[in-house]
Amino acid sequence: MAGGWAHDGAEQEQIEATVNDALQRARQAIPTGPSADTCEECDKAIPKARQLALPGVQHCVECQSKLEAHAKKFELFNRRGSKDSQLR
Numbered sequence: 001m002a003g004g005w006a007h008d009g010a011e012q013e014q015i016e017a018t019v020n021d022a023l024q025r026a027r028q029a030i031p032t033g034p035s036a037d038t039c040e041e042c043d044k045a046i047p048k049a050r051q052l053a054l055p056g057v058q059h060c061v062e063c064q065s066k067l068e069a070h071a072k073k074f075e076l077f078n079r080r081g082s083k084d085s086q087l088r
Contacts, residue, residue, distance in 0.1 A: 031054060031057050035054070036059075041063040042063055045060075046059075
């Protein structure tokens with residue numbers, strides 16, 4: 001049930017687009033390649049257990065937590081649903 005200027009099924013398309021965007025961001029966040037021995041942010045040693053558990057890891061737990069918290073602030077913003085994107 002669409003309303004206003006939206007066509008039928010527009011809500012479902014928006015939901016699917018939002019889910020697909022989140023999946024794409026999650027896939028891009030998966031580390032690849034060899035693990036670093038030291039954190040890219042703070043230069044502390046990354047424990048071997050972490051390197052084995054997450055191949056391609058580049059950050060220590062503390063720095064990774066900070067990066068994820070910062071990214072979370074922006075992931076809740078729905079670009080496709082913003083008024084600015086609808087005006088373009």
